[in-house]
Amino acid sequence: MATDNITSTNRPVLGIGACLAGREVRYNGQTKAPNIHVKRIGKIFEMRPFCPEMAAGLGVPRPPIHLVGDENTVRVVDVETHQHDHTDAIAGHAREVLDMAPELAGYVLVKASPSCGYERVKRFNQKGNIVAHDQQGIFARALAEADPLLPLEDDGRLNDPGLRESFVTRALVYHQWKQLRAEGLTAARLIDFYSRHKYLVMAHHVPSYKQLGPLLADAGNKDLEALAETFIATLMNALTQRASRRSHSNVLFHLSGYLKKKISAEERQRLKELIDQYRLGHIPLVVPVTMLKHHFANNPNAYIDQQVFLEPYPDELQLRNVV
Incomplete structure (x- = not known):
């Protein structure tokens, strides 16, 4: 994570x-x-x-x-x-x-x-x-x-819980970006960086999510420095947008789709109910996220395991514990 x-x-x-x-x-x-x-x-x-x-x-x-x-x-x-x-x-x-x-x-x-x-x-x-x-x-x-x-x-x-979550998320992502630049920028590393942050961006700003995929298409044949500058500015701006219950729920349903053939119908229904309860404001985000992480621990998926959305910051900050 x-x-x-x-x-x-x-x-x-x-x-x-x-x-x-x-x-x-x-x-x-x-x-x-x-x-x-x-x-x-x-x-x-x-x-x-x-x-x-x-x-x-x-x-x-x-x-x-x-x-x-x-x-x-x-x-x-x-x-x-x-x-x-x-x-x-x-x-x-x-x-x-x-x-x-x-x-x-x-x-x-x-x-x-x-x-x-x-x-x-x-x-x-x-x-x-x-x-x-x-x-x-x-x-x-x-x-x-x-x-x-x-x-x-x-x-x-x-x-403010929303501003606090946005600030911590952006700071950790910016730290990761600086680490990437220190290691040396390549088209493959840039694409991998976005792949890991894809659902986090979706949770904060869907228009940026839709923009970044096409932006990185054929990255190996573009001016890498110019591409990186546009990419990180777009990504960081997306994370300044306040994530909502609706947008988080959208990401949770996307991720649960990877479990469709891995867990029972009863487990899928229970997961759906938890996401809906979160969307309606009855439980905090940490509850459906914890259930998702539990299912993916039992049904490993290399692509999902790298998704920053599931653990963008340490749990001890309790940023996902607010109803």
Whole structure:
């Protein structure tokens, strides 16, 4: 399965706001307690802490900063005087982070931070009055621009089960993609990568699923680098789409089709009932998936065994346990 090779010494790497990692780097010299979901994710990933404000030389403690300007042109300045502009230094740290840690598979940002907030960060006018909650933090925006494929979420958004599942899935897939690129890209490896992620893509975005198969047709006769760039952008974008009960059920029924001649009519009916109960919201996804894995353990299928959908992340994250 997809996560079988994750060990305590070989974990995918996530960047994380240093304050969430227990460092006393906030403007007031304090840290920020991570929520239970960040803690749980930290058991699966290696968490690499960064603080763009410290990197910009602001020190601890320091005068607080906030975002000032119109909707499309904001700067990060000190709250008291608006005379000290730290925009370029904080934004520039994004490129430094990616250069220092090219293995990053995702980044956990800090809710509401003018440097690290993912969304809805406060924007002020020159008089210091709040005019909107419509910004990304300066560092967060620069990180997204420097690597558009890098999965980003902040600690607040990770409270949402759907966003949390999407983030973890994308981070693990991006880690696998970086491993593939490090091993050396070939047309065969690219096709194999998609074959393993095929049903995961179907669960998140059927249009992308229908697009990627034809895209890889005759891959050996195409510009491989250009093909790979289009492929991974399409796949990662597909995984940003929230998987639904309906789409997951569709994949579960597809996979159960491989058992049609392998299990009894009674077992097929019971599996169908479990998938329907999940689709209707009566049981969590882990129940029909566990039943499918049980049947495939008794009736091995090499193609199905490699499908990331059946185990896209370690069970201990409990992402499929929510009703």
